[in-house]
Amino acid sequence: MPERNDAALEFLLTRRSRPAKTLTAPAPDRAALEVLLTAAARTPDHGKLEPWRFIVLEQPALVRLGALARVRGAARGEAEEKIDKIGAMFETAPMSVAVVASPVASDKIPEIEQVLSSGAVCLALLNAALASGWGANWLTGWTAMDRPFLDEGLGLAAHEFVAGFIHLGTETSTPPDRPRPDLGAKTSWVAA
Numbered sequence: 011m012p013e014r015n016d017a018a019l020e021f022l023l024t025r026r027s028r029p030a031k032t033l034t035a036p037a038p039d040r041a042a043l044e045v046l047l048t049a050a051a052r053t054p055d056h057g058k059l060e061p062w063r064f065i066v067l068e069q070p071a072l073v074r075l076g077a078l079a080r081v082r083g084a085a086r087g088e089a090e091e092k093i094d095k096i097g098a099m100f101e102t103a104p105m106s107v108a109v110v111a112s113p114v115a116s117d118k119i120p121e122i123e124q125v126l127s128s129g130a131v132c133l134a135l136l137n138a139a140l141a142s143g144w145g146a147n148w149l150t151g152w153t154a155m156d157r158p159f160l161d162e163g164l165g166l167a168a169h170e171f172v173a174g175f176i177h178l179g180t181e182t183s184t185p186p187d188r189p190r191p192d193l194g195a196k197t198s199w200v201a202a
Contacts, residue, residue, distance in 0.1 A: 021141055026187060028145035030099060033179030037068075037105030038144055043178075046142060047107070050135035053127055057116060061124035062131050062173065065108040065164055067100075076101035078163045079153050086156070096151050104179035107135060108164060111173040125173070132174035145181030148174045 038046065047064055055061070067075065076097045083093035100106070111128035113121045132148050139146035153159045154172035164172070 022137075025137060025140055026185060027136065027140070027147045028181045029185055030103060030147040030149055030177040032182045032185070033104055033145045033147070033177055034182050035104040035179060037179045038139070038142075042142065042144075043105075043107075046135055046138040046144075046178075049138035050109075050131050053130040053134045055127050056123050057119040059114040059116060059119055059124060061111065061113045062128040063110045063112050065110060067103075067106040067108060067175075069104075072100045072103050072106060075153075075163050078159060082153070082156055082159045085158075086152070088152070096153060099149060099151065099175075099177075103177045105177070107176045107178065109135065109173045109176060110164070110166060110170050112167070112170045128173035132176060135176050139176070139178055145179050147177045149177060150174055 037043075043066065050064075051060075076099070079100055080093055080097040083096060088096075109128060109132045111125050113124040116124075136146050136148050150172065153163075154175070160166040160171060166172075
């Protein structure tokens with residue numbers, strides 16, 4: 011039998027993201043955040059291409075991005091409530107890490123595998139933050155793909171987009187668990 015890490019397994023079986031709107035300061039300091047980023051960077055990465063990168067967003071950068079999201083939302087014709095929600099997502103966050111999907115040209119590793127690796131980095135960062143006692147939430151929204159927002163707000167290259175904004179801070183309340191998938195409906199067993 012393999013040796014189990016019961017503490018890690020229990021964490022994974024009970025982990026729960028914290029709603030971003032319930033996070034407050036303080037956020038991780040640089041030393042604490044570097045540990046979380048190190049854990050996230052251990053994500054599977056076929057070909058060792060590192061097809062992702064991090065942009066750490068602190069105040070007032072988040073306030074600037076919130077204002078830009080409001081301008082871009084209006085230009086896109088988004089509903090006022092959606093504009094307010096995404097603007098507040100940035101403006102009220104104690105800290106956010108933009109996990110940038112940055113696929114690398116490769117004859118061996120398809121772009122989709124690189125994009126999936128970027129998503130895995132998001133989950134690894136989220137779980138590392140939660141395991142460290144921080145409140146954390148993975149959000150995207152239209153700003154993750156809006157080219158003018160990405161260019162002006164984050165200075166991304168044309169081939170890059172945000173796989174996730176990982177909001178970090180101190181949780182103010184523990185949310186109740188939510189319904190989980192019915193594994194019987196989602197799992198097929200193939201023996202032959």
